[in-house]
Amino acid sequence: MTVKPEYLTANQSFVLHPGGKFSYEQRPVPNLESDRDVIVRIVATGLCGSDVHYWQHGRIGQYVVENPIILGHESSGIIVKCGDNVSDLAVGDRVMLEPGFACNICHYCRSGRYNLCESMRFAATPPYDGTLAKYYRAPSNCCYKLPPHISLRDGSMIEPLSVAVHSCRLAGSLQESSVAVFGAGPVGLLCSAVARAFGASTVVAIDIVESRLTSAIKHGATHTYKMSTESPEANARTLLDSIGLKYGFDAVLDATGAEPCLSCGIHALTRGGTFVQVGLGNPNPSIPVGQICDKEAVFKGSFRYGPGDFKLAIDLLNSRRVKLDGLVTHEFSFDQAEEAFKNVVGRAGIKSVIYGPDLDETEANQCASN
Structure with a gap:
């Protein structure tokens, strides 16, 4: 699957409104905010219990849905645009997103515990939008190449891994x-x-x-x-x-x-x-x-993940010491997103995945190589 930068179109998004109502909206395509950013075409997004909790209860602790928000943070996709100073990734790379962007300068970040950063911008945690959209901007250091034998669908499992x-x-x-x-x-x-x-x-x-x-x-x-x-x-x-x-x-x-x-x-x-x-x-x-x-x-x-955890998770998959076969039990197209949320509430199967807008599901299930 290849999307050329010049063909980036409106950013179709699945939006949660205060009170628990969902809608589809055309949001602007995100811009590169630095020369180390990338734009990712989202292919697969796994639903997390926190997504469902925001939908059903409108808050998790101090984080409250006060304005419309895009949910989703367990996502894989294809890089479609790179900043000028991105050297280790390229357009067309299959990646998994680490969905939290730390400040990198506070006491916690500098001491190697960036997951505790008080300025963390975490996807789908109010007020920050998540990944249930066509395009998503991320710092390049928060994108990890998928092993060739891992599909984009299964790549969405690397965040919970x-x-x-x-x-x-x-x-x-x-x-x-x-x-x-x-x-x-x-x-x-x-x-x-x-x-x-x-x-x-x-x-x-x-x-x-x-x-x-x-x-x-x-x-x-x-x-x-x-x-x-x-x-x-x-x-x-x-x-x-x-x-x-x-x-x-x-x-x-x-x-x-x-x-x-x-x-x-x-x-x-x-x-x-x-x-x-x-x-x-x-x-x-x-x-x-x-x-x-x-x-x-x-x-x-235990709070999310910290330095080295994503890399180790991918190493475990690459060495096949951990396998993801059978964990994704329910798959939904983008226009079935609300049905996916209801499926999770019903505790059906193990993991539900939503595919990005205008996506052939067959491509999401393919690996780069066998």
């Missing part, structure tokens, strides 16, 4: 360790896959949906566990007994944000283990702090 990479790195060395992953949605499945790729000997995927647990075995999990309606303590005991873990898990990653999962995970954690909170739910959950203290456990929050 980078979330999983960041979370697993926060858990410390996972070599020959035991890991529990709560939630077998897209991020949870990718956490299982990355934990296994990082050398974990035991990876248990935990969910309440049987079909998702079946998928987990295909994506790194060595065991699965279906949460029951029993107490978190009882679930933790049954979980550990079911796989023969005497002392508990070395690391627990929670990709749900659900209070019962947090509590169960803390009870199932070994003494001195590490708990990483990946998913967001109730902002003020009740958790067994006494267990954290008694075990001298480490409890960490």
Whole structure:
């Protein structure tokens, strides 16, 4: 698929309005704001829980939909225009977008934690528009070439894969360790896959949906566990007994944000283990702090991704230590975007992807080479 710069046309966009109404609008084609920028023709965009949350609730914490906004931030595409000082990318390159643009000068950026930048301009986080449009401007350093064997459709999964990479790195060395992953949605499945790729000997995927647990075995999990309606303590005991873990898990990653999962995970954690909170739910959950203290456990929050996470995610794909086969279960054309949002709310399948305007879906599913 090739789009020449001189043929850039109106920027068809899918817009969320305050109150939850969607519309299609013709927005201006974005301009290069520096000589290191590129313009990307968006091909595939995966839907994230945050997109749906903005639609249904109008806010996430301090970020409120007060004006019309374009959602979407898990996107791949084709570069159609480059600034004069872009040397490592060219028109026609297939890329994945890192959708957050840090200031690069604040204390957090300079200390190597740019994901904590207070001036971050993150796609689809009010007031910044996202990627559910025909064209999107990005700094060239936020664009990564896709491995030849990864399609543009599957390339949209690299953003959540980078979330999983960041979370697993926060858990410390996972070599020959035991890991529990709560939630077998897209991020949870990718956490299982990355934990296994990082050398974990035991990876248990935990969910309440049987079909998702079946998928987990295909994506790194060595065991699965279906949460029951029993107490978190009882679930933790049954979980550990079911796989023969005497002392508990070395690391627990929670990709749900659900209070019962947090509590169960803390009870199932070994003494001195590490708990990483990946998913967001109730902002003020009740958790067994006494267990954290008694075990001298480490409890960490995980926020998006930081330096090296995107590159490592792509390296894992390039080496085929992580595979994305089967994660995209539902595909929608641009004029079916609202239907895609409803599909995610219905928890159908694993990942839903929307293709860019005026796009042949066949091209999005092709790889550069086999």
